[in-house]
Amino acid sequence: MFGYLKRSLDVVKEQGSKIxxxxxxxxxxxxxxxxxxxxxxxxxxxxxxxxxxxxxxKASLEISPEGFGRFSGDISLDLPKNNPIVKRxxxxxxxxxSRGSLFGLKVWDTTLFRYLALRVKxxxxxxxxxxxxTDGPIPTDLYQHRLYLRNIGEWENVxxxxxxxxxxxxxxxxxxxxxxxxEKVRTIGISLLSQPGHxxxxxxxxxxxxxxNTFGDYDL
Numbered sequence: 001m002f003g004y005l006k007r008s009l010d011v012v013k014e015q016g017s018k019i020x021x022x023x024x025x026x027x028x029x030x031x032x033x034x035x036x037x038x039x040x041x042x043x044x045x046x047x048x049x050x051x052x053x054x055x056x057x058k059a060s061l062e063i064s065p066e067g068f069g070r071f072s073g074d075i076s077l078d079l080p081k082n083n084p085i086v087k088r089x090x091x092x093x094x095x096x097x098s099r100g101s102l103f104g105l106k107v108w109d110t111t112l113f114r115y116l117a118l119r120v121k122x123x124x125x126x127x128x129x130x131x132x133x134t135d136g137p138i139p140t141d142l143y144q145h146r147l148y149l150r151n152i153g154e155w156e157n158v159x160x161x162x163x164x165x166x167x168x169x170x171x172x173x174x175x176x177x178x179x180x181x182x183e184k185v186r187t188i189g190i191s192l193l194s195q196p197g198h199x200x201x202x203x204x205x206x207x208x209x210x211x212x213n214t215f216g217d218y219d220l
Contacts, residue, residue, distance in 0.1 A: 027215050030117070033108060033188060034096055034206040036061075036069025044099075049073065049092040054080030059092035068121075069203040075196050090196065095131065095189025107135055107184040112216045113208035115159040116188070122149040123200040128192050132165055135184035143180050144168050147190065155202075159209060163217065 035041055042061065049059035059073035077090040099106035110116070116130065128147040133139075143165035150156060162182060167174045171193065188206060192199060213220050 027220075028112065028210065029212075030207045030209040031113065032205065032207050036063065036203045036205070037067050039063055041069070044097055045069075045094055046097050047071070047092075047094045050076075050080075050086075050089045053086055053089075054083040055086070055089040056080070057090060057092055059094075061094050064202065070200065071190060071203065072198070072200040074198050075192065075194075077194065077196050088194075091191065091193045092199070093131070093189055093191035095133070095187045098187065105135070105186060107186055108208070110162060110182045110185055110208050113162070113210050114214040114216060115161055115209045115211075117157060117159045117207045117209045118147070119155060119157050119204035119206075120147070120149070121155045121202040122152055123202065124198065125152060126192050126195050126199045126201075128190055128201055130160060130165075131187075131189040131191055132180065132185055133187040133189075134181040135186050136178075136181050138169065140169050141174075142168050155204070 034044060036045070042063065045061055047059055047061040049055065049057040051057055051059075056076035056078045057074060058076075059071070061069060061071050064070045071092075071094050073092055075090050075092060079089050080086050116132070118130065122128070128149075129144050130147050132143040133141070134143070145160050145165045147158060147160075149158070162180060165180060167177050167180075190201065190203070210216070
């Protein structure tokens with residue numbers, strides 16, 4: 001209950017801040033969205049995998065001894081034996097939890113920033129995807145982008161332009177593409193699909209950012 005009321009108060013503060021910034025056209029370099037540095041931070045996340053529908057994959061999100069989020073597990077492509085409805089298996093995902101308040105679900109307005117930035121460390125050669133869910137009319141719509149990692153086993157900051165995310169639904173690219181409803185981003189997550197074996201990705205934080213030469217979609 002305390003968390004619910006706190007989020008409601010945060011909504012009031014955020015709305016006031018947005019009005020002030022809009023009037024002043026205030027430029028910001030960055031703004032924190034999510035972090036994974038302590039057990040308390042885990043309350044802001046949910047995780048899942050095909051085990052939830054009878055599959056054999058395993059996935060977990062925990063805090064490492066070094067104080068970072070560790071998204072890890074094992075992907076299995078084996079179909080569940082007792083559920084013939086399931087035709088595909090082998091996925092795992094984490095995302096930010098939906099944040100309720102007295103004013104409805106809390107959302108992020110990302111329009112004043114150019115990039116979604118993630119500080120992560122990939123410990124394998126798996127292909128991860130970043131997922132954004134907006135407050136659009138179709139709940140299963142996701143905007144996705146590959147999380148390109150350069151150096152296995154090293155921390156790196158990955159910056160993805162919001163405009164480069166692709167609209168998908170249940171893993172299928174949609175046609176026509178619809179521009180992301182960036183004023184109301186509900187959840188942000190990371191997933192991998194159809195890549196058997198062990199995986200491990202560490203996460204420090206997720207931010208929205210500008211460079212010195214950008215102000216949202218505008219160049220300075």
